Amino acid sequence: MPLTIKKPIVFFDLETTGVDPFNDRIVQIGCIRIETNGSKTEKEWLINPGIPIPAAVSQIHGITDDMVKDSPHLGDIAQELRDMFFSVDLGGYNAKNFDIPLLVQEFFRIGLTLNIEDIKIVDPMKIFQIKEPRTLTAAYKKFCNKELDNAHNAMADIRATLAVLEAQIDHYEDVPNTIEDIHEFCFPTDPDAYDAEGKLRYIDGHLTINFGKNKGRTLQELALTDPTYLEWIIKGSFSDIVKKAVRQVLGFKA
Structure with a gap:
């Protein structure tokens, strides 16, 4: 049965540098826009996220740093994104929990405001959860x-x-x-995980933050550029093994 729509709707999917909708970055956007007359337009962008794509993430979606090094940054295509995503409804698989929050955050970084209150959302995953x-x-x-x-x-x-x-x-x-x-x-074993919760991971042999705003940055780098962040970890509700690794990098007695 075809969709009945009263205004254009864009079904979209994002590939990203990770799974944190508030701190990770977009590396690919795939869209299908459906107009009120039923016509469809497909559009795809590869995006340079401006930060390294973790190797483990590249293994999932197949997009590497080298593939996007000459691609536009998100801000370079701001007008195209405005034309695609404004004054439309939105749809996607798990879009409400992941793709839309991440898109809103990324739009904010380049000066675009997506007013979610005016948007109807269609999410097949939610239908799946309700029906099964x-x-x-x-x-x-x-x-x-x-x-x-x-x-x-x-x-x-x-x-x-x-x-x-x-x-x-x-x-x-x-x-x-x-x-x-x-x-x-x-619970498949992550061979690069340092701790049971996966807060720290080895990337190219370096112990690396695996959460939040500093995801993908090494402990050594943060010890030089943002030691207060590592001190926050030591004082926070993290496991002893994580705190021990951070203390060692900062030169504290383990």
């Missing part, structure tokens, strides 16, 4: 073909959880049945 919920009750119905009685009673819930797990192992050929292998299936 991932609650324990829904999982018990799907995998065990039973209704979960007394949901949110701790014992009823954990009995259902174990039943769902056993049914999943039977249902999916690639889900293992040993605890070690299930753990690795659910």
